[in-house]
Amino acid sequence: MGASRSIIKRIFLYEGAIVAFSGALVGLILGFTICWLQKVYGFVSMGIVGSLVDAYPVEMRFNDFFFTAIVVIIMTLAASYFPAKRAVKF
Numbered sequence: 001m002g003a004s005r006s007i008i009k010r011i012f013l014y015e016g017a018i019v020a021f022s023g024a025l026v027g028l029i030l031g032f033t034i035c036w037l038q039k040v041y042g043f044v045s046m047g048i049v050g051s052l053v054d055a056y057p058v059e060m061r062f063n064d065f066f067f068t069a070i071v072v073i074i075m076t077l078a079a080s081y082f083p084a085k086r087a088v089k090f
Contacts, residue, residue: 005088012087016080024072028065035060 003011035058038044042055 009084009088012080012084016077020073020076023076024069028069
């Protein structure tokens with residue numbers, strides 16, 4: 001319909017970037033919230049009566065969140081690259 005191959009490829013890659021960044025952001029916020037709730041309220045207990053620690057311990061580290069976000073973004077962008085490449089062929 002008049003779009004060049006580079007524009008079609010760019011559209012697919014931009015859509016993949018939107019999915020990657022929004023998915024990473026929502027996932028990190030949800031993961032942080034669940035970990036914080038476990039740390040503060042201890043929703044998931046260990047089920048051991050005589051234990052010193054009643055609930056499963058949670059430790060949140062910046063590196064874990066950072067590398068998880070990087071891996072999610074790279075994998076999603078890689079997954080959007082191949083459909084973009086294929087769409088340009090037709």
